[in-house]
Amino acid sequence: MNDGSILALVAILPFLGALMPGLMIRAGRNACASFTAVPTILALLLLGTQVPAVMRGEVVSTTIEWLPQLGLSASFFLDGLGLLFAGMILGVGLLIILYARFYLSGDDPMGQFYTYLLLFQGAMLGIVLSDNILLLLIFWELTSLSSFLLIGYWKHLPEGRQGARMALTVTGAGGLAMIGGMLILGNIVGSYNLTDILAQGELIKASEWYMPALILILIGAFTKSAQFPFHFWLPHAMAAPTPVSAYLHSATMVKAGIFLMARMWPVLAGTEPWFYIVATTGLITMVLGAVIALFKDDLKALLAFSTVSHLGLLTMLLGFGTKAAVIAAMFHIINHLTFKAALFMTAGIVDHEAHTRDIKRLGGLAKLMPITAIIGVITALSMAGTIPLNGFISKEMMLEEAAHTVWYNNPWIVPVLATLGACFSVAYSFRFIFHVFGGPVRDDYPAKPHDPPFGLYAAPALLTVLVVLIGAMPFLAEPLVTAAANAVTGLDTHPHLKLWHGVTPALWMSVIAFAVGALLLMTQAKLNAGWLRMPRPEAKVIFDAIIERCVAFSKAFARSTHNGVMSRYLAFLVVTTIVVGVHAYFTGSIAAPTREILPVPPLVWVGWLSLVAATWLVVSQHRNRFRSLVFISIIGLMISGGFVYLSAPDLALTQISVETVTIMLLLLALYFLPKDTPAESSTGKRLRDAVIAIAGGGAVAALAMAFLTRDVDSISAYHLANSYKGGGGTNVVNVILVDFRGYDTYGEIIVLGIAGLTIFALMDALLRGPAAKRLRDRAFSPDRSRDRHPLMMVVATRAMLPIAVMVGIYIFLRGHNQPGGGFVAGLVISIALLMQYMASGFAWAQLRQRIEYHSMIGWGVIIAGLTGVGAWLAGKPFLTSAYGYLHFPPIEEFEWATAMAFDLGVFLAVLGAVMLMLYSLSRIARFAGETINVAPMDHDPSEVPEESATDQDQKEGQ
């Protein structure tokens, strides 16, 4: 089993498992929690199978190619460091699942919570197991996103939403910086594989890009691990439910930055910049976090700042760059996890039972909830670093390292500050103990506190056992710490973890810390008053102000460039294009014209003059919308005529069909729009726009002229030569559409279908909104014809229908070899159908419409897609066409081609989309209070004479 492929399974299990809670919540909360635990337990067991190998010092790895062109592969590897973190993520994850089951109230959507939790778990596992930095970055971003969902889980709380947004902004911005840093690293080494990068430490440190990479990666790590000055988001993220705080903000996510620094330790650490940036930041964060924590009244805020402080401690240790410091850091990661997760859960229990987390309102809980108190006191003592608990050992190791660290030739500054941090650490830990559990029992708790059910305290109790065990028998943790430290440093470390180191400087520093800490706690009330008077920067205010500035700037920028004026966008587009074209003309070279100018026959003069006249009419009278539609029709007609003249009859047919359908769509819309366009721009602006427009038109004409007078090599010759040979058709246009560029066509019909469905959806939403009310109040012009469905028109369109459908089928069938094809056929038949809608009205025609237009679009795309897939069965690439000949005796021999089936898909999609668009637009009238009719015409002479048409109309309309 040591091929490592198990690692991919471990990483993917939580993601797969994330599907379960949402389903299982229907079976109850216990089932939901159990099924959330299953993937975690499975992953933990699978991870367990790899433990012996890792402990022997082997590195288990697996690679699945993903996008090898980009250097991105789904590679995973597991060494001591990965094992330490993966074990933490899964182990604590399991405890959190248990704790959350009892913590969340019946009103909270538990399925959602567990889904988010598993997504987060998967993302975290991905980070610690990735062997490819690009993959690592993807998981890194995923943790930011999933933690956003978890922090904002209580959507009704504004603090939750704001905290989630702040966390996402800060960690997301850091992630962005880290992407840059990682790409630089990858570039230096020439590989994005983590194992390759880790082996190239010397190369990276010697590179001139070392500093930028270091700074960018550290920004990523510092934002994630809440290091000064990015520490402010963590306390605000405490608006999350307590299980989230315990999981993300003590054990896992905030440790991701620490993990990254440890992972990158061999290639980045050990230099001066590393020491001064990382160790200093860690030191400042440690002291600052500890000081602020003492003055927080909210239990979770106290723990949050304590976490910030401990993260600073870990960062500082990694920053020292020595082997012993790394060992201390690895050990402290385990210890911090055990006591801090338990403390968060304790705070959650207190909040859950006493309905407040305000330390000022608590006290005396030891007598009311003894079990919780035991858990809280033991773990808080460990946090303070009290002998004989595990917190003591790693704190001693930290102080020992700090004691002989020289900072800028100054041997005092680091030890003194570290001791100061330890003093405050003791003070806030004692405050947690004495002000919450100690003191007399009060009678003004918001709720009567008592010990929670076993399920709620089981998880923190287990962690407390670990705190004591590791404290008493530190050698239990030794193998794991050794493996992790070896993995980080790449050296062979032999840590000897033991409780008693003798009387060392570190012990004296500890003693001082306890004495000063006790003193600080006794004077806390006075200090607090001073603290409150002191001016302090409020992170949230600053953050909000920055965000507000950014939003204001973006809005101003968007408004100045994107103000909704169509002519402005077009002006930018056209002017840019002209400038680029002019630049190309003057800097590039162009061959002399090789073709002669042909004489212009009189017929072309007629078309050209008509075009010019119609264009002038549109420009001069465009404010009358109806008239400009008529003028545009002339232009469309002349272009179609031009296509016929230039031997492109199928283009002409397509053009005129599109023109007709467009005119109908515009008329449908114009009914509900003002009939005139008001003049909005000044004369100067119009003049400017005219100049731009004429320049643009002139440029296009010049370009067309340049191409028409020269012989240009194009792909056309290939298409002409291969149309029959490769595609089995002599109509090159159609073969291009269904074969050479079949993929494009396939995409286009999907887009067309989406457009049709979108119009339908938009109209549907519009008609449900306030617009429908305005439509109902709309006054219709009184001078309308009384003849809604004229007899002549009805009869004529009925006669037209079979002819038009026959022509449509004919055009469709011959399309492969002669002018025609599915697209045109679809348009022709849709026009024939639209005639029925116009003649006899919407309702009458709709009653006879058996196939929904939506499904027609769907079938079109499916048929076209299946035709393409059919080529796979023959072992050819997608959309390879085949053709052959069939001969049934009475009929002449005819050709079949798979392109025909594809064309059928095109036909259906076009027909469905066009009809759906018109259908959607004509629905508006029904909302405007128009009556409908189900009779084919107003006056049907074949019916009984005394029943008049209007009576019938009204009857049916009701």
Place this chain on the structure above:
Amino acid sequence: MIAMALYFGFACFGLGIFMCIWRIARGPTAADRILALDTIVINTIALLILYGVHKGTAIYYEASMLVAMVGFVSTVAYCRFVLRGDIIE
């Protein structure tokens, strides 16, 4: 002889198109414009057929038939718009 007749036909229908455009430009009513547009469609079809005769090929004939089949639909739509406002009731 046929060539002369064709040129005469081209001239007439071409002139017809210009006169229709004049009518479209001047109006005065929407009905005038729609009628003139419809006439332009017919004149264009006629020109295409004449051109086909001139070139001696059948493809223009077929194309003009297809244009004829589709070309009047927009006239109907315009008429319904003027008469009823809503073209699909």
